[in-house]
Amino acid sequence: MKEQKRFPVVGMRCAGCAHSVEQAASKVEGISDANVQLAENILSVSVDERLASAEDLRRAIRSIGFDLIVEDSEAEQLRRRDAMEAAELRRMKRDTIIAWSSAILLMVLMLMPHFQMMPYLMMLVALPGYAWTGRAFHRSALKQLRHGVFSMDTLVSLSTTISFFYSLVVLLFFREGPAGMKLHLYFDASAMIIAFVLLGKLMEKRAGRSTGQAIRELMRLQPAEALVVRNGRETVMPIAALIGGDLVRVRPGEQIPVDGIVTEGCSSVQESMISGEPLPREKEAGSMVFSGTINGSGVLTVQATHVGSDTVLGRIIRTVREAQASKAPIQRLADRIAGIFVPIVIGLSILTYIIWQLTRAADASVYGLLCAISVLVIACPCALGLATPTALVVGIGRSARNGILVRNAEALERFATIDAVVLDKTGTLTIGKPELTGIDWFVSDTDVPKVRRLLYSAEILSTHPLAAAICRAFAEDGKTEELSEVQNFPGRGIEFTFEGEVYRVGNQAFIEKLGAQIPTDIAALPEDAAVLYFSRAERLLGRFCVTDELQPQAAEVLAQLHRHGIRTIMLTGDRPEAAEALARKLGLQHYRGGMMPSDKADYIRMLKDKGHHVAMVGDGVNDSEALSTADVSVAMGDGSHIAMEVAGITLMRSDLRLLPAALELSRATRRTVKENLFWAMCYNLIAIPIAAGLLFPVNGFLLNPAIAGAAMAFSSISVVTNSLRLRTKRLPLLR
Template identity: 45%
Template sequence: MSTQTIEKSTFPVTGMSCAGCASSVENILKKTDGVSNAEVNFASNTVLVSYDTQIVSQEQLQSNLQGAGYDIIINSENAEEEQTALQDKEYKEVKKRTLWAGILTLPVFILGMFFMQWEPGKYISLIFTIPVLFIFGRSFFINTWKQAKNKSVNMDTLVALSTGIAFTFSVFSTFFPSFFESRGIEAHVYYEAATVIVTFILLGKVFEEKAKSNTSTALKKLMGLQPKTLRAIINGEEQEIPIDAVEKGNTIIIRPGERVPVDGTVIKGNSFVDESMITGEPTAVEKTKGEKVFAGTVNQKGSFQFRAEKVGKDTFLSQIITRVQEAQGSKAPVQKLVDKIASIFVPTVIGIAVLTFIIWMIVGGELAFSHGLTTAIAVLIVACPCALGLATPTAIMVGIGKGAENNILIKDAESLELGHKVDAIILDKTGTITKGKPNLTDEKWLIKENKEVLRSKLLALEADSEHPLADAVIRKLKEDGMTPSPMKDFKSITGQGVQAVDEEGKAYFIGNRALVKAQGITIDEQLNETIQTWQNEAKTVVFFTDEQQLIAILGIADEIKTNSVQAIKDLKDLGVAVYMLTGDNQKTAAAVAKQVGITDFKGDVMPSDKSDFVKKLQKEGRIVAMVGDGINDSEALAQADVSIAMGHGSDIAMDVAKITLTTSDLATIPKALKLSSKTVKGIRQNLFWAFFYNVISIPIAAGVLYSVNGFLLDPMIAGAAMAFSSVSVVLNSLRLKQVKL
């Protein structure tokens, strides 16, 4: 292939309903002439195709997939919107089909279980079963055909096969009962078995489609952080231009409250910019001439101009979006355990049923056909996937419900299944271990006369300040019932703080240590020790002075949550290694880590560093959980094996994460891991009993006892046994409700 004509394109894919479908799409494209590689990202429903444009066109790729029941969206400017619309439509369709299947299944179930001898009931059941199987449950038969064309099988194959045969046998028994009765076989019908299987498994599909329809929400919200238009100076004039038109070197104007559209360097003006999407820290960062600004960050009260240096896909925000996409796609979706089992189980059951019929035809004598038919049908019915199909989803549904009772919202069953294996957990600092909001925690007043008057002057100074830490002081003073004193001549001192003059003409200042030094005020050794102690506790120290002396020092900190220390201890007791990563500085990180008992921590961490740290632990063979609450955590959340978002955090973090805590209490995390352990134990028990049932029942259904005592398993008894196995699985799953976390 000529490298000059190789093109890599990402296409939205439609029609995929399972990991098997994703594999089929890959295989179809890889087998297409001119395609060198195809990688499906099942999480985002896209496929990255490397193909030779001289050999194959996008239309040919699309045609090949359409022939197998799939599709890709090509030549569309709104491909993502089209894909989203199709996903939403599919979810609504599945939900509607499940509802109607449930409504029609109920009378069939009642007739089949309680009025089985009532003759008209067979015909009523038949009428209701046809739409359940072939209208509302048609996806199972369609997917079975797709899998067959690609020479593979999955759970849908067994569902379609068993329900189809049960239906066919039942229809024949309904209209030609004498055929079986004349051969000593009861003309029983299995409409209720077929409809119940379809309805239960359709319910599981609803949850799957719901999860799929929400997959790309986080990416859309990340993309929404970049404004569609911006104001730039073009040829000496201020113009509003679309984001796509901005070029490197353009001068861009940012007003109060606006988002920064691209990356660049400030050339004029100053302000504070909220960079929490990068660092996770709630405190806005001061931006003056020469400082870097990044796309997606939010300007506060000031205005400035900056020179565009990185635009389009080169911006920091675009890189975050790309890495989230890669992280979501890099983890091959774990195919359901029952699908893996089905790849062996389905052909085995079919083989046993066929072999049973053949053996009976050979050795069965005058009753060969009737016994062969009876045993073959009994094998297929007794091996019906109801118990096997219910084993995992029932335990997971109960586990999800139990989680909700304990403030744990689980969006992805895979996370619930993996949680018990977690042996490393990464915690963000701000908003996860700490409250995520700076508070005035300490006040040391050196001038104690007229303290209330001085506090009123302090409130007035901070009320006019643009510094992000001012809000912490204002909030505390107002809670104490303070009102601001009249002040005038308010002035901001760049890099130091602010000043104002009271009604008597006396100047007051509030700011950092540089401001104190500029006023020529000295700080004694004892006070320095207090300041050092506060700083070691991750507190920011603010100084309040007049023209001659220091009036007070204030400690502002993002306080540690009440239960953080105990929660971290509980995680360690479970054998989980705990790490803390934060965008805050190393000194603050060390102070917080010491207070909560974490020995492995890093400060000054960028979003990509967090994601890389997750990958590093995964390469060491660890199962990694990531806990965060901000946009800056989204890459690591997407990369982690188990992702947990704090409920009060950003929408993007909650969309990326598979588990959301509705409380901000870290103590909920050990509960989530314990819930996973109990749920997986329930799944294993269910699978054991489902298989034990099949191991015992299939040989009996095949007629192994006939030579011993003349016993043949009636298909009706096989249906009852299958129903009993399903009930036992459900009852075992319900035991999870009684578990204490």
């Protein structure tokens, strides 16, 4: 039995590090599906606990120079990770100060008039910069080398070690090269490379912490304790100790710790952190409340229905985490390139040195070594590895803050490319609260009460959205009959048996299959009404007209989608006449009525066969086949568990304006990913040849290895900074 687990990783600095961790984890027996999310430093794995333990995995990760936090409690994992990250940040600050002190002192020495002991003094000044502040790079590179893996640490350690020990050998054993050629010392390069790389990594780490801000904000919504009422006594208990059915008392201004039903009290509750809806909602006995929301001025007693990770907030956090940890198709390609990048760069560095030797130019050995070191330093797998995940983490986080829950990175990437949106009617284009507006009985007045009870008994078991209208209208006495052989037929209706006779509730075609006939002299229907029929065998018992109010912003949203170049199509199971009337109101050109769930799925397949990229928007409960057929499924919901399970994207409140907002954000995220990848690719394609000495025959330019280190640091910082722009970038459809 395999279980999906997540562990924070300590010490990763680049895409090569992430690739090394994935490789090491995959080699552990019982571990599979290893996946590192570099932006958050999280390793996700499937663990067969019969074959492997968390400690086995930790030993494998530690053997290549990193560490894994394996505490059982997720809260404890995060506490330890935050503590270790804070300690790592302090160490990096201290090392950066020491490295730059060494580098600046070396620059001062280089500006001074030469004296006999200057080279020895420069060696002593460079030593702490190379050996002490660079120890993390050297230690990690050696451990990885023993396992045949490479990362940015390898490049930094190799380049600075060559610089320092080449200079040391020249200083101690040689004064001149062949034919009296003066040999140069590069103690300054070894120290300054470390200084620039550390400064870049420090800035990158500080900026990178901001990319995961959204998930940390969500986690802060979870209170640590709750006031529980047991046996008439109030007790403060940790959240982990709560169980379903517990009574929890919530005082004014406190966060609600569970999902549950209010049993006592009335108050207003601020739910913006869950749904994005800015206005508080009034709550009273019988109302549903959610974990993480904030109670207003009243005292509420809540009976818990879901606790801990099973609450809506817990599921949102889990979904956002999984989405941020998932990899979009474009990222998998970048990861494959990053995985082989370091060995290729080492090969290019060696090739650079050989080519310089073949030129037989004066100072070819010195220039060749300088260029080889510059190639090692300037090449940056980090920018390539960070290009996609940082943009996705920020984009998915901003989506969550605006009530748009993205299930995985692939859904976000695909949504940016859609050119056709298929919309269900009920609960999507309408507000989803159908009302019974007309009743025609075809039974005697004395039989009506019994027929009403049968109808109510059936509809409370129905999954069809229109059934709610019947239930609300006939629920006054709350009496039900015991039905047998109940069957739901999605998109058509419900069938049951009572006292040996078969009954059906549903659309016209559904009851006609049982032999029921619709009278020809029946009154005409309102053109925009949906209709349900109730029959016993071949006899029609009743007809019910149901109407649902349009979403106030539906027409505006459809116009916005049209301006974005999106084709919009309404598919509904309602009568074609009702579909046409609604389409006229909304200005829709493409619509179909009388469609079964399978018909909707077939229509989406037809659109895809014509080359369209299709999103299906529904309520997340019905139309599961159509939702799964579309390139991207979008569920309209108010945070329901079902909606979050079935959809690639869930709109956390029933506000259709979130749909074009989600489209706008997905396109902005995709643009940012492309910008990052373009920069990372162009940087390496341009910088490596220049570092190798490509411009030397043209204008005599050679790149100093220290400047190469600064350029490498800048490339990573620029990618992270560009991704962070998504947090504040003005998107007109988002708040």
